[in-house]
Amino acid sequence: MLGLISRIQRFSVSDGPGIRTTVFVKGCNLRCMWCHNPETQNTKPEMMFYEQNCVSCGKCVKACSTSLGDTTDNKIKRFDRNYCDISGACADSCLHGALELIGRDIDSDEIVDIALKDLKYYKNSGGGLTISGGEALLQKEWVKDIFTKTKEKGIHNALDTALNVKWDEVKDIFQVTDLVLLDLKCMDDTVHQYYTGVSNEQILDNAQKLSREDVDIIVRIPVIMGVNDTHANMSATATFLNSFRRLKQVELLPYHSFGMEKSRYLGKESRVFETPTNERMTALKDCFTKKNIKAIIV
Amino acid sequence: MVSEGIKNKIEQWFDKDYRLTFYERIQYLIESEPLFEELSYAPRYGKTLEYILKNISVFIQPEEKLIGSVKEVLPTDEEYKIGAALTDNWWNIPLEEVQEKISWFYSYGWLKRRAPWFYSFGHIGLLWEDMLTKGLGEFKQKAEISLQQIKETDDMSKTEFLEGAIICYDAISQFILRYAECVGGEIEKCSSETRKNELRRMEDACRHISYNAPRNLYEALQLLWFITLVFMKVAGCGVLDYGRMDQYLYPFFKADIEKGILTRKEALNLIIEFFYKNNEIMAPTDHMSQENEAVLYSLEVAYDDPNYIIIGGLLEGHKPGVNEVSHLFIEAAHALKLRNPFVVVRYYDGIEDAFWYKVCDAMRDNATIVIYNDMTMIEALQKYGIEKSDAYEYGFYGCNDPHIAGKQSGLRQLWFNLALPLVLALNEGKNPLSQDNNQESNESLYTLEDRMIGLMTQSYSGTKTMPVKEMKSMDDLLNAYRMQVRFLLEKYREAIEKDFAMEKKWNKGRIRIEDCFLEGTIEDQITWNDGGTKYHHIIAQASGLATVVDSAAAVKKLVFDEKSITLEELVDTLNNNYQNNPNLQMKLKNKSEKFGNDIEWVDAFAVQIVNIYCDEIERVNKKEYTYSLIPTLSSDRAFTTMGEIIDATPDGRGKCDIISENQSPSLGADQNGLTALLNSVSKIPFNRITGGPLNIRIHPSAVKGEKGLEVLQAAFKTFFEDRGLQVQINVVSKEDLLEAQKRPEKYKNLCVRVTGYSAYFVQMGKKAQDELISRTEMH
Structure with missing residues (x-):
């Protein structure tokens, strides 16, 4: 089965635990203005x-x-x-x-083969395979085919998703997923719509459903100055996550401008944001720790 | 952890004037020259050592517990002239005469300040454990017994050799006693009661170890330090393999703890002081950057080459060797992060977790630690004649040369340029860069200079092999490659056997300081150089592996698979240095499959090339030869020089450009991440290779925090489980290195692993700095 990807990164150390191989699929249904992987948005090469x-x-x-x-x-x-x-x-x-x-089509079996090359590294580090994006769930059948095969080989599967998809169409993926890296942007829907182009209603609804699945969750939040770096937003997020029983941690990712360069190479416009200060990040982290949710700044 | 006193001294060391010189050695060496001229070699050697050790200043520095320093001064212009002229006075003679005097000399830099009647080039390990369990006295007694045994002999060189050795032992004992006197004198002057007690203990220790075996850890380290000082700074015998320090010091540590006379913390402080002393005597230079002002100026005999300390590893019977002292050494290395000494950790399957994490943590913090793999080394060494029980005791001296301390000869080497036989195989044995291509007249292929230094500096031609137009497959090419490797090694063997035959005659009884502390030399009245030790090796350091592998991959793809160019056309292009087809060069350079990216069919050539090399090495090792060749994958930094004799190669490398370094992929060719690199390298049959570094530069962000440590330890562990041989890392970003070039004053303590040694980045030459910057950065 073929899937469209932008690239594969081996020795990936920031997309889940341990040493991982991360596959970045191409195609996303969000248009976050700060996107740091703008080359993964389009569904075409x-x-x-x-x-x-x-x-x-x-x-x-x-x-x-x-x-x-x-x-x-x-x-x-x-x-x-x-x-x-x-x-x-x-x-x-x-x-x-x-x-x-x-952007190239790649067979799911080829992904499995590449993932297997580093199997021993996963075992020794608690790592595995991550499929990220873009929005991986736009190619759910392909992801499922890979995860089913890698799971059989004892590989830890992580799925990076914003969950802006129809739940019923994707829910079976979680049977072969060990960890979901859940990307949340912001709780206020107006703000969410303005900066990402879509409503967060479906996303939050799916997140609730996800929390009842038998799968570990790490929530990842890009923190962008003037967009979602408020106490109110983070506290609301913490409240929202309070009932997630398999939430491992929240990762706060301060905005960086790497995406801008890539946009230039793609011939696309991009918007500059500012990175919150370290103090700000620490204060926002506290919004979670106060509610007994483990949070780290990445 | 590190005391304020040592911290301050380190700070001062960084600002040390490179012109500071241990001038007393030069002064007394000159003074002693006429005094013992009448004596034969070994007694004269001993007397010279004795004279210098009797006269040089002994003094102690405030607060220090381990004593033994040399007095450094700024030489006057007149003094400098005299010191600098010595090398010319002694060695500005025909090379044949140099050979007659010293046989072998590593590099011209090593001739400096070494007198023809008083030289050693170091690069060796001693009977450290015997030294500590038996004491200097027993070594002397052994020599006296040996002398008794040969009373009736006619061979005066043997008697003289032993007489020389006995003078050396006495000279060292007397030197240590001078320190006892010196400490004794300090006691009176000292006002602090605590320090007084300390000094009394130190005085007693010096008196005791001047002849007897040390009684505790402190005395053991003190004796090791005195020996080091005499060896390196006076006799010029540096780059020592200290052997398995954690093993031979552990009994002292354990006994001291049990007796309650030492705490763990005190033990750590002693080791830290030992590390500090090792660094203190070094000149602030980078010896591999010969063009640097400081190196050019230096009047020292051993200026900055490191001593190696071996930690961890398996014990005979395959038992785990990590003990509490192993931990202490890693903690000391991490606390200080100095360039010297150079710590080698020996990995084995099932190594204690706490220790392993401690090692990886220190390495990501840029401590001078590298890891070797017991799981390949012990097997590999046995393939080259090392007995199993000795193989368990392996260590290294600089740079990355395998060694069995106390049982093996000192450094002799051949840097074997793997790219040369490739060029020859592509040209029917002719060398496009050579004027003289008459294979049959290659009586002695290797010039005397090349044999003595152990470096191929000329564009040798080879033996006639199949013309490329007849080659039908990669097998044909690889077979021609094998024939060229064989030819080059056979010619080398022929040439050095002739040298050895002459050396044996010339060398008789020519003692070097290290002969006093080796197994076999004193007992059998024969220097190591002439065959006194159990093992004799020429380290055959293969260089340029990735250049050859990438070239083989390019030929396979273009010529035999795609058939887009014939091999004849390709060779023609190479002989033109790609001038007639620059696009092809760009394509080969930038868009071809390279070693280091975990590509099966490419990496398969690495296996084949290394197997060819090892097969052919084994062919030229025969029982009747004193010296056997032992293969490593190591170029040090000579890969630049080695490139200069190599025509353009099929990997897109231009004529005379650098070849690949050590075990590494060609510069910047590994673009698929750390795991892909390690997977490629671990395919090399390391059970046949006995040393050589794999340099990896990692961006600090990839290994930061708890997660980073987990990642690093797992990466290394997997690599060694997959039977990789060695890793050494620099955790520093390109931005920081560029910044350090701009503002050296801010980065004076940035210590980086170069090849078989560490250097302070800002002390390295620009060329060496740029090489380090262009290494692939793992994110």
Whole structure:
């Protein structure tokens, strides 16, 4: 079974416990303005153009399948997004690492094989496989196929999701999932809609349902100054999570601007936010610890 | 944990003027030159040592418990001139004469300040345990008995050898007694009653250990320190393998604790002081950056090369060796994070968790600790003639050379450039960079200089093998590669056997200080150099593995799988240094499969190349040879020099560019994460390889906090369970290294693992710094 991914990261140490292999799927139904993986939003392949590596040799233009080379009399020597049909031929031809085709279909069995390569590292570190995104549950059947097979091999499965999906369509995934990395953004729906493009109603409803499943949960919250870094928001989140019996911890991720560079390579607009101070982060962490919820700043 | 006193001294050490010199050694060496000229070699050697040890200053520093320091001064211009001229006076002679005097010399830097009648190059381990359980007196007695036994001999060189040794033992004993006198004198002057008592104990200790075996941990460390001081700073015998310190010190520690005369904390403080002393006598230089001002200036005999301390590991009978003293050594290394000494931890399956986590924690904090794997080393050593019981006792001296302390010869090496036979195999045995390609006239392929230094500095040509146009598969190419490796090793063996035959004649009775503390030398009246010890090895350090593996992968893919270019065309392009096809070079460099990414078919070549190398090494080891070759995967930092004799290679590497370093992938080629790198490397058949480092640079964020430690220990443990050989890490970001280049004053204590030694980053040359910065960073 095929799934669309952006990349696979081995020796991943920040997506669940231990040493993990993290698969980033492509395609998301949220549009968080601070997104740090903007290349995973689209459900189609995209070109990343690392302009600083380009030496204007013109190879990409010659290789281009839209016959850009013929029509322009070879005057254009660099990648031009306006003509791009995302065939990836230019990336194949580039010898300077200036072009990369993001997004490829990959067989679930290949993912299993790659995951198995580091099996011993998982065992020794309490790690495993994480499928992240994008929104992994948009390709639920594919994820389920992988998790079923990796579970058989004794691999710990973690699923990173925002849960903005129809519960009934995805709920069987949790039978083969050991840990859910649940991404929550903010409790106020107006704010949520403004910054992510979608309502949080379904998300929170699903989260409640998830809490009754037989699966560990780590809640991850990106903390963005002026968006969700308020005492009120974190306290509300803590109250919401209070009844989650298999909640392992809450991870607070201070905003960073790595996503901006990637947006530039994708030719996309992006918005800058600010990172909360360390003091602020500690104060927000206390909102959880006060309610006896373990919280860490990552 | 570290006392304020030592902390301050370390601070001062960082600001030490590199011109400070232990000038007394030079002064008394010069003075003694005419005094004993009439004597034969060994007695003269002994007398020279005695003269220097009698005259150099002895003094104690405030608060210290372990004593023994050298007096450093800023030489006057006149003094400096005299000191610097010595090397020329002694060694500006034809190479043949140098060979006649010393046989072998590692590098020209090592000739400096070493007199032809008083030299040692160190790189050796001693009978440390005997030293501590028997004392100096018994060593002397052993020599006296040996002398009795050969009373009737006609071979004067044997008698003289022993006489020389006895003078050396006495000289060391007398030197220690001078310290006893010195401490005694301090007692009167001291006003503190506590310190007075301490000094009395120290004086008593010095008197006792000047001849007898130490009675407690303190005396044991004090004796080891005196020996180190004499060996390194006076005799020039540095880069010591201290052997398994946690094992031979444990009985002292245990007895002291049981008697109630020592606490754990006091033991730790003593070890910290021992570490500190090891670092204190070092010059603030990086010896591998020979172009640096400080190195060029230095008048020292052993300036910054580290001593190795071996910790942990299995005991004979496969029993776990970690004990409480093992813990103390790791704690000391972590507390100080100094460049020296260099701690080697020996991993074994089932190693105690608490100890293992402690080791990994210290390493991620950049302590000078590396890990070797008992599960491969013990097996590998036995393949090269080391008996099983001795194999359990293995250690190392710098850089990463395997050693059985007390039973083995000192360093002799051949840096074997693995890329050279590849170039030869692609060119029917001809070397494109060589003028003279007449294979049959290659009487002695290796120049005298190359043999003496152990480095291939010339573009040798090889033996005739199959022309590339006839090669039908990778097997044909690899077979030609094997023939070239065989040819190069056979020629080397031929050449050095001739050297040895002559050396045996020249060397007779030429004692070196280390001969006094080895097994077999004194008993049999023969120097280690001539075959006195049980084991004799030439460390055959294979360099450039990844360059060859990546090249083989490129040929397989392009020529035999894709068939996009013929091997003939490819070789033509290489001989043109890719000038006629720069695109191909870019493609091979940037878009080809490389070693270090856990790609089965690529890594398979690493297995094949290492097996070929080890097979051929075994072929040139025969029972009748005194010295056998023992293979490691180690280039140190010489991979730059080694690249200079190598034509362009099929991995996209240009003519004369660097080859890959040590066990590592080609620079920056490993792009698939730490686990992929470790999986690739652990496929190498390390049960045939006896040393060599794997350098890994890790971004601090990947190993921070509790989670980071868990990750690191698991990564290392898995690697060793998978039978990897060695790891050493630097946990520092590229940004920090760049910042350190800009503001060295802020980073003066940034200590990094280079290859078989550590260095302070800001003391390294720019080239060495840049190499470190361009290593792949694991996130």
